[in-house]
Amino acid sequence: MSAPQTQPENRARRRFLQDAARGTAGCAVAGMGLVWLVQDARALPQRAIRPPGALPENDFLAACIRCGLCVRDCPYDTLVLAELGVDGAATGTPFFTARDVPCEMCDDIPCVVACPTGALDHDLTNIDDARMGVAVLIDQENCLNALGLRCDVCYRVCPVIDEAITLERSHNERSGHHAIFMPTVHADACTGCGKCEKSCVLPDESAIKVLPFRTARAEAADHYKRGWEENTPLVDELIDLPDRLPGPGTDNLAAPGGFEPAFQLPTLGGSN
Amino acid sequence: MSDTIHLPVGREAVLENGWWHAHRFLILRRISQTFFLSLFLLGPWFGIWWVKGNLSGSLTFDILPLTDPFIAVQSVVAGHWPELTALIGALVIGVAYALIGGRVYCSWVCPINPVTDAASWLHRKLDLPKGWQPKRGTRLFMLAMVLVVSVLTGTIAWEVVNPISMLHRGLIFGMGFAWTFVIGVFLFDLLLARRGWCGHLCPVGAFYGLLGQKSLLRVTANNRADCDDCMDCFAVCPEMHVITPALRGQDSDTPLILSADCTNCGRCIDVCAPKVFQFTHRFDDTPAPGRVRTRSNPAPKVGKAA
Numbered sequence: 001m002s003a004p005q006t007q008p009e010n011r012a013r014r015r016f017l018q019d020a021a022r023g024t025a026g027c028a029v030a031g032m033g034l035v036w037l038v039q040d041a042r043a044l045p046q047r048a049i050r051p052p053g054a055l056p057e058n059d060f061l062a063a064c065i066r067c068g069l070c071v072r073d074c075p076y077d078t079l080v081l082a083e084l085g086v087d088g089a090a091t092g093t094p095f096f097t098a099r100d101v102p103c104e105m106c107d108d109i110p111c112v113v114a115c116p117t118g119a120l121d122h123d124l125t126n127i128d129d130a131r132m133g134v135a136v137l138i139d140q141e142n143c144l145n146a147l148g149l150r151c152d153v154c155y156r157v158c159p160v161i162d163e164a165i166t167l168e169r170s171h172n173e174r175s176g177h178h179a180i181f182m183p184t185v186h187a188d189a190c191t192g193c194g195k196c197e198k199s200c201v202l203p204d205e206s207a208i209k210v211l212p213f214r215t216a217r218a219e220a221a222d223h224y225k226r227g228w229e230e231n232t233p234l235v236d237e238l239i240d241l242p243d244r245l246p247g248p249g250t251d252n253l254a255a256p257g258g259f260e261p262a263f264q265l266p267t268l269g270g271s272n
Numbered sequence: 273m274s275d276t277i278h279l280p281v282g283r284e285a286v287l288e289n290g291w292w293h294a295h296r297f298l299i300l301r302r303i304s305q306t307f308f309l310s311l312f313l314l315g316p317w318f319g320i321w322w323v324k325g326n327l328s329g330s331l332t333f334d335i336l337p338l339t340d341p342f343i344a345v346q347s348v349v350a351g352h353w354p355e356l357t358a359l360i361g362a363l364v365i366g367v368a369y370a371l372i373g374g375r376v377y378c379s380w381v382c383p384i385n386p387v388t389d390a391a392s393w394l395h396r397k398l399d400l401p402k403g404w405q406p407k408r409g410t411r412l413f414m415l416a417m418v419l420v421v422s423v424l425t426g427t428i429a430w431e432v433v434n435p436i437s438m439l440h441r442g443l444i445f446g447m448g449f450a451w452t453f454v455i456g457v458f459l460f461d462l463l464l465a466r467r468g469w470c471g472h473l474c475p476v477g478a479f480y481g482l483l484g485q486k487s488l489l490r491v492t493a494n495n496r497a498d499c500d501d502c503m504d505c506f507a508v509c510p511e512m513h514v515i516t517p518a519l520r521g522q523d524s525d526t527p528l529i530l531s532a533d534c535t536n537c538g539r540c541i542d543v544c545a546p547k548v549f550q551f552t553h554r555f556d557d558t559p560a561p562g563r564v565r566t567r568s569n570p571a572p573k574v575g576k577a578a
Contacts (some may be wrong), residue, residue, distance in 0.1 A: 011337065026410070027417035037432045038425045055352075061427040062350035065343045065358065067329030068445050072315070076323070081441065083448025091450070092328075092431065114358040116329050116337055117347065245371060272576050 045088035049094040049132050049192060049210055051079055053112045053124035063119035066092035070111035070120060075099065076104045079111060098194025098210045103132065105193050120184050125181035128160060133192030133210040134217060135165070135185045143207040148172045148180050154185050154196035154208050165196065183208065187217060281396065281507040282543040289545065297538030303566045304380045311523070312444050327381075327440045328431070329361060337361035342479040346422040346430060366483060372536070374484025378470060378477050378539035379510075383440050387454055388470045391461035392510070404465040408513065411478035418475045426437055436476060471510050472572075481532040488553045494560040495519040498546035504551070505540035515540065519548065520562075527560035528552070 016224045044050075044057050054060050071094055078101045082089035089095045094111075096103060105127045112120040124130060135154075137143055138216055144151035145167070158165045165183055172178040183196075185208075192210045200206035285294035286532050292298055292299075310331070313322040324331045329339045339354075339361030354362075355512075369377055379385055421429040431437055438450035456558065457469045470477055496519050505519070508513045514531035541549040552558075 023410060027413045031417045031421050033430055034421045034427055038427050038429055041432050058426060059352065062347060063330045063352040065428065066326040066431055069325050069329065069331055072324045082448045084438065085449030092437065116339060116355060116361060118355040122355060187546065193530045270564040
């Protein structure tokens with residue numbers, strides 16, 4: 001030390017402060033690195049589906065101790081623990097890939113029972129209430145049913161058949177005289193088990209996929225009024241705006257409401 | 273200093289007490305580490321599910337839950353109150369290590385210990401420089417850092433990088449690239465900082481050290497009067513600063529190694545030819561006279577028995 005008048009206790013205090021500052025700075029640097037890794041670990045891939053009852057991802061990473069007891073008690077070897085650098089989910093956390101092995105929706109939900117921490121919510125006692133994700137018919141161009149064929153496999157294997165997936169009949173415009181039985185998912189009943197994705201007969205990727213809610217679902221447009229659900233008028237006095245008819249002239253502001261076209265289209269079903 | 277300092281570490285103990293006596297706690301520790309790992313591997317390898325899970329959390333004989341209390345603490349500060357099962361498990365583990373010594377976990381159970389022991393052994397063989405030697409309190413800073421990051425991010429932060437769970441879970445559930453963490457710790461200890469990871473940085477060890485601060489099981493240097501200054505105990509001890517107060521103490525100082533950093537590995541007992549050390553409990557007050565030796569006299573070539 002260059003200062004000759006420095007007292008021993010001053011030196012000791014100076015040294016203590018220096019050590020504390022160095023330790024704090026070192027830990028701040030290490031801590032920032034750790035925060036970065038933690039943020040990285042939050043990026044749950046789209047195809048990695050958490051077990052039934054899993055808390056929302058942010059809460060899940062505070063609760064899951066990565067012990068693998070859910071994996072051990074899964075009778076169908078559906079669940080696996082994510083391996084570092086191989087699976088995208090946070091290292092050591094449980095997930096499944098529906099296209100490989102879907103959830104068989106056991107009635108007694110052994111994975112949830114096995115979870116020691118509640119990362120899988122013990123309040124989930126009816127597997128039909130599980131919301132692991134939601135199935136989406138994501139490739140309507142290759143889905144055989146959408147093409148007008150009768151594959152129906154995703155519909156048939158659905159554990160909540162006719163509630164989570166229905167076949168909605170519509171006219172087959174291509175053939176002109178057949179029906180299309182469109183597999184249609186109803187998110188309020190879909191558990192996200194992935195049996196539809198697993199069983200899709202297309203060779204590689206499935207046309208119907210289980211996706212996380214954060215990807216598959218939008219928020220309902222509550223600021224729009226659904227006139228067919230409630231009849232109360234939007235404003236107190238009814239405002240009757242002039243109706244516009246289809247056909248040429250609907251944008252004709254000089255004659256609102258359109259006019260009879262000069263030529264007649266072939267009649268469409270006679271009405272209107 | 274005695275001339276035995278020139279012998280390879282532990283050699284004199286082998287010559288005087290026999291090979292087994294000079295290695296017994298080392299062997300017992302390796303057996304213990306293998307035993308605890310095997311318990312977890314019986315299931316996946318042989319279908320004998322006595323123990324399910326891993327060191328983070330497990331279920332033994334379908335009845336006894338065990339949880340790593342450090343992980344439980346991180347979970348709580350991250351904002352999740354675990355179910356009773358995990359809390360009971362953490363309590364069982366916490367009480368057990370508080371009694372037998374927190375860092376007994378480090379030396380008798382932790383699967384990273386053989387890795388860093390191997391690094392330390394090779395370090396000694398290659399006669400490499402000490403490298404970076406962080407201050408003794410650094411691991412406590414690390415511990416605080418981990419808890420702060422857990423609070424800030426709302427996650428069990430250390431499990432993102434913890435090499436212990438990486439290796440243990442990897443062996444039981446599938447390794448992925450977790451081995452890179454193990455290699456990393458090995459190279460760090462070998463080339464960058466001697467005894468760096470377990471001895472200076474690991475926050476898990478810091479946590480268990482705090483847990484076992486008042487533990488019952490202790491090593492004592494009660495026969496310190498016979499010490500011949502061969503320095504072998506310092507050479508093998510992963511936390512060598514814990515030895516000095518006990519071994520070099522005066523008559524009035526306790527011969528018990530009371531530092532929470534001591535891992536109760538017993539290696540000092542192994543390598544000591546004059547049998548200075550032994551296991552005992554913290555209330556052992558057998559009188560242990562200090563060495564008769566004047567500090568002014570460096571005493572060349574004394575102390576070597578026979």
